[in-house]
Amino acid sequence: MTNHFKAWKFALLSMAASLALAGCHHNKPINTTGLGIDNAPAAMGPAPTATLTADPLAIDLGQSVVLNWRTTNATSVVIDGIGPVPVNGTQTVSPANSTNFHLLARGDGGSVEANIRVTVRVPTVPTTTAEETSTTADMGSEQVFHQNVQDIFFDYDSSDLRPDAQTNALAAARYLASHPAIRVLIGGFCDDRGSAEYNITLGENRANAARQALISAGVAPGRLRVVSYGKERQFCTEETESCWQQNRRAQFNIDK
C-alpha cells in the first residue's frame, strides 16, 4: 500500500513503472486474517458489488478528477493510494501520472474489485533522456521549418516590410505557435553595394523589422535572437538586381 502510494506520488518520469506497480497490487492475494474484528466466513451473505467511475477520464497535469464509487453488500472499501473509504462516496484526486485506480470492496459474501484508469497528459519533461527521444518531434525538421518560416526580402536601402513579408510573418508565427520548443535566429543581410559598416546597421534594422513582425503575430520575444551580418555574408555574388534582391533579406534559422 505504502509502496504504491509513493510510486503514485513520485513516479513522474515513467508511466510504465506506475502501471507495473498497479498491476502488482491487482494480483495481490487477499489476506483474510488481516481484517480484524470482521472475521466472518467468506461464504456468508450476499456477494458485494462495486462500481468505480472517474470524471473526466483524461486530464492535463495539475488538473483534478472526481472519483465516484458505489458498492452494495460491502462492509469495507479500500482504494489503493487513498486508503480505507466509505462504502459509497466521492473523492477529488490530482494524479501526477496516468493512474489505474483500484477499488477493493469486501463484504460478508466475499470481495469484489473495480478499476478505472485516469489518463494524465504530461508535457515533455526536460530531462536528457526525454529530450533525446522527443527532439525531432518538437523541433520539426529544418526543411519543414524553412517551408513554413520563410525568409523576408526587402527593398533597396529599406528595412520596411513589404506586403509579401507580412504574409510570410503570419505563416511563420502560426508554425512557431505549434512548435513552442523552437527558438529562432533572425539574420539581417544586405546586398554588397554601399558601405560595409553602415550596412551592418541596415541589416540590424531589417532583422529587427522581421522580429517585430513575428512579435506582432504573437511569437514571444524571448524566442527570437537577432544578428546582423551586413554585407559580410552573400547569398549571391553577381552584380544584378535579382542577385542583390537575394541578398537583401532577413533570414530565419532554428537557433540551436
Add this chain to the structure above:
Amino acid sequence: MMPGTFRSISTRLATRVSQPALKSLLAAALFLCAAPMLHAQDWFHLETSTGADRIRIAVADFKPQSADPNTATCKRAFDTTLFADLNVAGIFDMVSKSQLPQVTPGVPAEMNLQQWAAPPATAAMVAFGNLSVQSGRIIVNGFLDDAKNTQFPQIFAKQYSEEASEDQARQIAHRFADEIIARLGGGITGIAETKIYYVKQTGENKEIWEMDYDGANQHAITHLGATSISPRVSPDNSRIAFSSLSRDGFQIRMYSLLLNRIVNFPTAPGANISPAWAPSGSQLAFSSSRSGRAEIWVSDPDGHVAHKITSFGRDASPTWNPKTGSQIAWISGRTGLPQLYVMDSDGSGVQRMTDGGYASSPSWSPNGQFLAFAWDRKYGPGAPGGQDIYIMEIATKRWIQLTHDIGRCDFPSWSPDGRHLVFSNNPDGHADHWRIMSMLADGTQKRALTGSGTDMPNWSWK
C-alpha cells in the same frame, strides 16, 4: 570669397604640385563641384604661385663595401626603397636613375658635386652613401649634400646598423628617407616608417593584417578564424580596435601589439562596430545598437563607462578630429540615405555636411581641416557615376573629388603627415577584388599597395 576657399584647400593640400599632367585632372574635379565654380586656370595658377617648387634631388646607388653574399640583396632592397620613399613623398622632383653620373661615391671624399649639379642631373640635393654587411649586421652610412653649397655641402650624415636582412635594409632606407624629408620638407614629417593596418580575406574569413606604408612586409596580426573588419590602430601604436563577427553578432575586439594577443573588451547586445580612437588614446567612439538602434557611443579604451551621444538611429563610422579631440564626424541614415555629419564629442552641435547621395567611411585629416570620405553622389539603382573618394573642407563644406573612373572606392585614411591617403578600390566590381591603393591628398600618384582580397586600410598615427 570662393577663390579664397579654394586657395586654402589647394595651398594646404597640393603644396608644390606643379606637374602639368595634373591640369586636366584638377579641372575635371572643379567642373564636378556643385558649388559655384572657379576657373581651372586659377587653380593651376595657385599651384605654381606658391613659390615653392619641388626640390630636385638625386639619389645615388649606395656603394657596396663588403664581400658578404647578402650585400647585394640588401643593397638592392635599400636602393629601391629609398628612391621610392622620396618619390612617394611628393615634395621632390626625382632625378631619373638614367640621368645620374656614372659614378658611385660611397663617402664625402669621393663626391664631386659639380658632376651632380650639372645637366642632365641638375640636382639641387644629392643623397648617397655606402652599405656593408659584416658578421650578420648591416651597416649603412648615409649622407645628404646640398649641391649648390660648394663650401659646406653636407646637410647631415647618419649611420645605421641592424641585423642583416632584406627587411631591415628596407627599414633603414625608410629611416634615412624620413630624415631627408624632415630636413627638406619644410616641417613635413616623413611617413616612411608608418604602418597600414587592413583586412585580408583568407577563404571564408577576414583577418587583420599589417604592412609597411609602401605595401611591403605584409603579414597577419590576428588568427581568429572569423570575420574581422574595421581595424583602427591606437594613437600610440600599441593596440588595434576592430569589430569581429561572433555568435552574438559583431562585437568590438581589442588586440595588443605589445602583448601580441587579444585583450579583454566587454561584449554588448546588438551590433557593435566601427571603433575610432580619440587622439588622446583615452577614449573610443563606436557604433552600437545595444540600446535598440545603432547609435554612436563613447567609452574608455577598455570599453567601460560607455555612454551614448546620438539618439536618432542608424549612426556608424565615427572619426575624431585628431587635432582637437573635441569633435566627431560620422555617418548617419537618420534622414534616409547615409550622410556625413559632424558634432561635438559630447553629441551637441550636430551639423550635416553632405547634401545628398550616399556617403560613407569618413577620416579626419591630421590638421583638423578636412574630411576624406567615400561618396556616391548619384546613388540609386541605375544611377550614373560611382562611389569615389572626396575631401571636404569642414569650415566651408566645399569638396574635391579625388578618384575618377577607377571603380568603386571606399575607406580613405589619412597618413600622419596629412599629405597622403590610403583607400580601398574595386577595379572590376567583383566582390573579391578589393585592393588597397595610396595617393597624394590631391589625387595624384595613385598606386596599388596590395593585391585582391584586401580592404579597409587604416594608417597608423605615427
